[in-house]
Amino acid sequence: DADVTQTPRNRITKTGKRIMLECSQTKGHDRMYWYRQDPGLGLRLIYYSFDVKDINKGEISDGYSVSRQAQAKFSLSLESAIPNQTALYFCATSDVGASGELFFGEGSRLTVL
Amino acid sequence: SQQGEEDPQALSIQEGENATMNCSYKTSINNLQWYRQNSGRGLVHLILIRSNEREKHSGRLRVTLDTSKKSSSLLITASRAADTASYFCATGNTGNQFYFGTGTSLTVIP
Numbered sequence: 001d002a003d004v005t006q007t008p009r010n011r012i013t014k015t016g017k018r019i020m021l022e023c024s025q026t027k028g029h030d031r032m033y034w035y036r037q038d039p040g041l042g043l044r045l046i047y048y049s050f051d052v053k054d055i056n057k058g059e060i061s062d063g064y065s066v067s068r069q070a071q072a073k074f075s076l077s078l079e080s081a082i083p084n085q086t087a088l089y090f091c092a093t094s095d096v097g098a099s100g101e102l103f104f105g106e107g108s109r110l111t112v113l
Numbered sequence: 114s115q116q117g118e119e120d121p122q123a124l125s126i127q128e129g130e131n132a133t134m135n136c137s138y139k140t141s142i143n144n145l146q147w148y149r150q151n152s153g154r155g156l157v158h159l160i161l162i163r164s165n166e167r168e169k170h171s172g173r174l175r176v177t178l179d180t181s182k183k184s185s186s187l188l189i190t191a192s193r194a195a196d197t198a199s200y201f202c203a204t205g206n207t208g209n210q211f212y213f214g215t216g217t218s219l220t221v222i223p
Contacts, residue, residue: 004155031209033211040122040215041215042119042201042215043156043203044213045211059212088153100161100205100211101146101161102148102156102158102203102211105155
């Protein structure tokens with residue numbers, strides 16, 4: 001089983017719908033991150049969390065919210081999806097005090113029509 | 114934006130040749146990392162270099178860092194077809210946020 005699991009892997013939805021992307025990890029890491037990837041723009045940081053009670057905005061948090069339900073779970077929500085939120089979304093984890101290496105999930109491809 | 118930029122955007126070489134890609138960034142860093150991404154997959158960590166290091170090696174990978182120029186380079190020696198992927202640099206700051214570059218798409222022709 002993967003250390004960082006994202007669900008769903010693919011989702012097509014319509015403008016205005018609420019969408020939740022879920023991430024769970026078995027690595028025991030405290031730090032979790034959500035990124036979005038667009039062609040030509042690389043990965044951009046949406047939100048990050050250093051523990052269950054700590055949530056921080058990244059570069060592009062507008063239109064998104066997150067929930068850290070447990071150390072192992074970090075969910076990303078789009079309250080009212082719009083077409084320019086069509087992208088590949090990645091969850092990642094890292095360990096406190098370690099090298100800072102990020103461990104990524106396989107991604108969730110979201111299409112908003 | 115805190116994103117870095119990578120150069121070139123795309124690189125095509127013959128198997129056995131060396132591949133060099135560069136990363137420039139904007140802010141002070143704690144470390145710089147390089148990641149590889151096969152098409153549509155998650156990113157995989159390759160190598161990390163700390164801000165007080167100038168060069169680091171790992172197998173066929175060589176990374177350099179010049180903090181005065183805010184730039185890094187990744188050299189892949191003796192490339193293989195299996196090295197075909199996108200490569201991203203990521204800067205880590207003291208706040209443990211990581212910002213990625215725009216990526217270099219490498220194609221190694223057998």
